[in-house]
Amino acid sequence: MAAAQFDRVADALELDQSIRDRCKWPKRIVTVTCPVQLDDGRVETFFGHRVQHHLSRGPTKGGLRYHPKVSIGEVAALAMWMNWKCALAGLPYGGGKGGITCDPTTMSYGEQERLTRRFTMEMIPFIGVETDVMAPDMGTNEQTMAWILDTYSTHAGYLVPGIVTGKPVGLQGTEGRTEATGRGVGFLVYRVLDRLGISSSHASAVIQGFGNVGRHAALTLAAYGVKVMGISDVKGAVWNESGIDVKALCRHVDLTGSVVGYAEAEAMDPEEMLLQECDALIPAAVERVINGENAGKLQCRVLAEAANGPTTPDADLILEERGDVFVIPDILCNAGGVIVSYFEWVQNLQRFNWSRSEVLTKLETKLQQSLERVIYTAEKRGMPFRMAATALGVEETAGAKGMRGLFP
């Protein structure tokens, strides 16, 4: 998917073959094996990957995913998307992404800690504050980042806060990072609804995924007055036509581990939930959920891609043909996370802390600028929004590579 999207943009930009190849292929792909002792005494070997797509514009930046379906191809695609995302937002980074093929939901706290520390040890030669900086993604969180920071810093002999972002505030993380991605999604949905003439107090939303991103997107939209009617996770979906009390649902999930069983809403088939009429549909979980099968049946006005890669290329063509769905592409929609990660890294480099309101104001300014650039480019060049956003990222990267020239 990532390669197909890139090729389409490269064709439209008529990129020269040499620069096209330099932009398309990752600079480095690292795979490591991590033997870890499980609680029952057995030793299991896990595969971990890190793909550093480009180093031309700065260190590579991107999350670390723990999921049973992690593969090197998925990580490479996510790293390429990170690249265009960082360039579009004007961050001085290339894209990177990592993943370990594991199921954190079946692993104890201790097993996850040992796996994370072993992966970090294996990665020490390839990461650094100026080379590659990780952050949370699916299946990882600020505790994971704290273990990486500790393992790396112990090796260095001093605290290296800038080695990861999305770490706890008490370890020089930044205010606002935990909620940044979902909050950014909520902000962009609000801005786009406003542009379409839909007042947030009359708008409705449906959200797939209630992890870090889905939860904070729901809370942010609810705070704007948007009625959140449907929410799903791996186990199922819940629906309330009059609007779900998102804070109450958060309490239910914190107690039970799932949205399923929430008393103030009805159970619904998660696939059916995606097809319900709403103003904003927000996939905030895994890839390829909007596809050739369901794209023609969506009844939303805005498709806000909080997840990475939720829409397949064939679904893109169907949505373009329809022309009635405003797609906020992933590399714009979920950029709030990496933008605040960048703020965290800058604060770490400066040994200076910003206030929460400073972080969140700067976040909204950057997202607003990116949204305007994408809309302007799409209109000026007659491109769909995903193509326009990707084109801006690719041009930025190609420009930097061109200026740096080729080593003889």
Ligand SMILES: NC(=O)C1=CN([C@@H]2O[C@H](COP(=O)(O)OP(=O)(O)OC[C@H]3O[C@@H](n4cnc5c(N)ncnc54)[C@H](OP(=O)(O)O)[C@@H]3O)[C@@H](O)[C@H]2O)C=CC1
């Ligand atoms: N965290 C971040 O800052 C950023 C994340 N993203 C992207 O956002 C997406 C979500 O990440 P994040 O919230 O961090 O991950 P989390 O691990 O915190 O949450 C993932 C959520 O998705 C749910 N889920 C997983 N598979 C499915 C499925 N097949 N159907 C419905 N729900 C499902 C999980 O359900 P359950 O709870 O039941 O397991 C969980 O609620 C990913 O695509 C990630 O790459 C993008 C930018 C930044």
Ligand SMILES: O=C(O)CCC(=O)C(=O)O
């Ligand atoms: O915060 C970051 O550095 C990266 C977040 C991420 O993985 C993403 O945007 O997909």
